[in-house]
Amino acid sequence: MSSTSVLPPETEAAPSRAAASAKAGTRRDVPRVLSIAGSDPSGGAGIQADLKSIAAHGGYGMAAITALTVQNTQGVRAVHVPPATFLAQQLDAISDDITIDAVKIGMLGDAEVIAAVRSWLEKVRPGVVVLDPVMAATSGDRLLKESAEAALRGLLPLADLITPNLAELAMLLDEPQAHAWPDALEQGRRLAAATGATVLVKGGHLDGGACPDALVNTAGVLSQEVVVLPGDRIPTRNSHGTGCSLSSAMATVQARLGDWEASLRTVKPWLAGALQASDQLEVGAGNGPIHHFHHLQPSLPAGKFAEILRAEAGPDLAAIFGLDFIRSLAAGSLDEKQFAYYLAQDAIYLNGYSRVLARASAMAPTETEQLFWARSAQQCLEVESELHRSWLSTRTVEPCLGPVTKSYVDHLLAASASGSYAVLVAAVLPCFWLYAEVGSTLHGEFLTAGAPADHPYAAWLRTYADEDFAAATRRAMATADEAGRRGSENERAAMVLAFRQSCRFEVDFFDAPRLHA
Known part of the structure; x- marks a missing residue:
C-alpha cells in the first residue's frame, strides 16, 4: 500500500513535526516532562512507570491521567476512562502554569480522549513529543477500539518520535505484522515517510536471542535514514511496562541532549540493565516490572x-x-x-x-x-x-x-x-x-x-x-x-x-x- 494511505485524509496535510524538531528549545539539565497516559495501580506500567523513568533520567515528571485501570502483574481486570473534558482541564491547568519541555503520550482510551490531546498539542506545541501508540498488548490483543484507531493515526504527524511495538507498527500501516528484522525496518520506513516523524522500530517481539532497536527517519533528521543499535535479549519474565518506560525515558533524555541517536544510546543500555535487575524487586506473581533505579546503587568511593x-x-x-x-x-x-x-x-x-x-x-x-x-x-x-x-x-x-x-x-x-x-x-x-x-x-x-x-x-x-x-x-x-x-x-x-x-x-x-x- 502507498505510504500516504496510513493517515486519514483530513490529517495527511498536517504539518510535519520532524521539520519543526529544531525548534525544540533550550536543552535543560532537569527537563520538565509531562506524561499523558493511563494509570497502573501496581506501579509497573503507565503513568507510574513513566514517572519513575523520567526521574531515573533526571527529569521532573508530571502526569495527566487518561484512564484508570484495575490491574496487577497478572493482568487487567477493568478500565475506566474519565470524561475527555476532565483530561482537557488537566492539560490546560498544567500548561497554563508550567513550561513543558517534553511530552510522552501513552494509553488514550477512546476517540474523544485522543481528540482532546490532539487539540491541546496543536495549541501548546511542546518542544519534544513522543507518542507510544498503545494499541496492542505483548500478546497481540487489541487495546484500542477500531473506531479510535483512525483518531490515533491523526496524532502521528504531531509527534517527533513514534515508538510502536511490532504489532502496533503493523496496525498503524494496516499491514500484517513483520516477523523478520528487515521487514520491520521497511515498515518503519513507510511509517516515517507517511508521518514525517522519527520511528523507533523495536526488536523486542522478534524471535531469537538478538534484540536490536532502530531509529528511522526519511526526512534527513538523523545521520542516516536508519540507525540500528544491536542488543541481546535479556532473559527475564519481568517486562511489564517496558514500552512505557522506554518512551518516557526517550522523551526525557531528548529534552536534555537534543539528539535522538544519543538519546537512544543512553536509554537502551539503561533499559537492558533495568530488565537484568528486575528480579531484585520481587513484585507480583506474574509479569513483574523492570527496575527503573537499578543504576542508582551505592557508588564506589572516588578513585x-x-x-x-x-x-x-x-x-x-x-x-x-x-x-x-x-x-x-x-x-x-x-x-x-x-x-x-x-x-x-x-x-x-x-x-x-x-x-x-x-x-x-x-x-x-x-x-x-x-x-x-x-x-x-x-x-x-x-x-x-x-x-x-x-x-x-x-x-x-x-x-x-x-x-x-x-x-x-x-x-x-x-x-x-x-x-x-x-x-x-x-x-x-x-x-x-x-x-x-x-x-x-x-x-x-x-x-x-x-x-x-x-x-x-x-x-x-x-x-x-x-x-x-x-x-x-x-x-x-x-x-x-x-x-x-x-x-x-x-x-x-x-x-x-x-x-x-x-x-x-x-x-x-x-x-x-x-x-x-
Missing part, C-alpha cells in the same frame, strides 16, 4: 574503580616492559624496520581511534566530557600522527593493515556500538594510560642513563612523556573512574572486560613488529 582498573592492567603492563621491542626501543638499538612497521601501524590505528574518540564525545553526558573527547580525537590527528608522518616520510614502509591493528580497532568500534558510554570509555583508556606509563618510564630511564643526544627514538619517548599527554591521561582515568563507580555491577563488569581486552591488544600491538619481521 576506587580506577584502582580496580590499575590492578587489572598490572600483568599486561609488566608484559609490555618485558618485550624485546620495548627494551630495544629504550636502548636505542631497535631495528629501524621494526620501528617503521610499528609507526605505520600506529598511524593506521590512530585514524580509527580518533573516530572512536569522536563517538565518545557524541555519547558523553556532559559538555565538559564532550569537549575532552573531541580535543583528544583532534590530538590524534594533529600531534601524534604528525610524529608518524614526519618520521615515515623519509623511509619506505609498506602501507598494510596488520592483523593486530585490525582486531584492536574492531574491538574499539564494537565498544562504541555497544550503546554504553561507560564501556566505551573503559575500552579507549589503555591507549592513554598504558602509553603514558610506558612513555614516562622509558623517558625517565632515557634521562637517568645519560642516553646520547642522537638517540634515534628520542622524539617518540618525549611525545608520550609530555605533561599535556600525562594530564589528558589523568583526565581519561578520572572519567572512567566516575563512570565505573556510579555504574551498576553489570556495567562495571562490562567495563572491566572491555578494558582488559584493550590492555591485551596493547601488548600484542607492541609485539607485532617482532612477529612481522
Whole structure:
C-alpha cells in the first residue's frame, strides 16, 4: 500500500513535526516532562512507570491521567476512562502554569480522549513529543477500539518520535505484522515517510536471542535514514511496562541532549540493565516490572574503580616492559624496520581511534566530557600522527593493515556500538594510560642513563612523556573512574572486560613488529 494511505485524509496535510524538531528549545539539565497516559495501580506500567523513568533520567515528571485501570502483574481486570473534558482541564491547568519541555503520550482510551490531546498539542506545541501508540498488548490483543484507531493515526504527524511495538507498527500501516528484522525496518520506513516523524522500530517481539532497536527517519533528521543499535535479549519474565518506560525515558533524555541517536544510546543500555535487575524487586506473581533505579546503587568511593582498573592492567603492563621491542626501543638499538612497521601501524590505528574518540564525545553526558573527547580525537590527528608522518616520510614502509591493528580497532568500534558510554570509555583508556606509563618510564630511564643526544627514538619517548599527554591521561582515568563507580555491577563488569581486552591488544600491538619481521 502507498505510504500516504496510513493517515486519514483530513490529517495527511498536517504539518510535519520532524521539520519543526529544531525548534525544540533550550536543552535543560532537569527537563520538565509531562506524561499523558493511563494509570497502573501496581506501579509497573503507565503513568507510574513513566514517572519513575523520567526521574531515573533526571527529569521532573508530571502526569495527566487518561484512564484508570484495575490491574496487577497478572493482568487487567477493568478500565475506566474519565470524561475527555476532565483530561482537557488537566492539560490546560498544567500548561497554563508550567513550561513543558517534553511530552510522552501513552494509553488514550477512546476517540474523544485522543481528540482532546490532539487539540491541546496543536495549541501548546511542546518542544519534544513522543507518542507510544498503545494499541496492542505483548500478546497481540487489541487495546484500542477500531473506531479510535483512525483518531490515533491523526496524532502521528504531531509527534517527533513514534515508538510502536511490532504489532502496533503493523496496525498503524494496516499491514500484517513483520516477523523478520528487515521487514520491520521497511515498515518503519513507510511509517516515517507517511508521518514525517522519527520511528523507533523495536526488536523486542522478534524471535531469537538478538534484540536490536532502530531509529528511522526519511526526512534527513538523523545521520542516516536508519540507525540500528544491536542488543541481546535479556532473559527475564519481568517486562511489564517496558514500552512505557522506554518512551518516557526517550522523551526525557531528548529534552536534555537534543539528539535522538544519543538519546537512544543512553536509554537502551539503561533499559537492558533495568530488565537484568528486575528480579531484585520481587513484585507480583506474574509479569513483574523492570527496575527503573537499578543504576542508582551505592557508588564506589572516588578513585576506587580506577584502582580496580590499575590492578587489572598490572600483568599486561609488566608484559609490555618485558618485550624485546620495548627494551630495544629504550636502548636505542631497535631495528629501524621494526620501528617503521610499528609507526605505520600506529598511524593506521590512530585514524580509527580518533573516530572512536569522536563517538565518545557524541555519547558523553556532559559538555565538559564532550569537549575532552573531541580535543583528544583532534590530538590524534594533529600531534601524534604528525610524529608518524614526519618520521615515515623519509623511509619506505609498506602501507598494510596488520592483523593486530585490525582486531584492536574492531574491538574499539564494537565498544562504541555497544550503546554504553561507560564501556566505551573503559575500552579507549589503555591507549592513554598504558602509553603514558610506558612513555614516562622509558623517558625517565632515557634521562637517568645519560642516553646520547642522537638517540634515534628520542622524539617518540618525549611525545608520550609530555605533561599535556600525562594530564589528558589523568583526565581519561578520572572519567572512567566516575563512570565505573556510579555504574551498576553489570556495567562495571562490562567495563572491566572491555578494558582488559584493550590492555591485551596493547601488548600484542607492541609485539607485532617482532612477529612481522
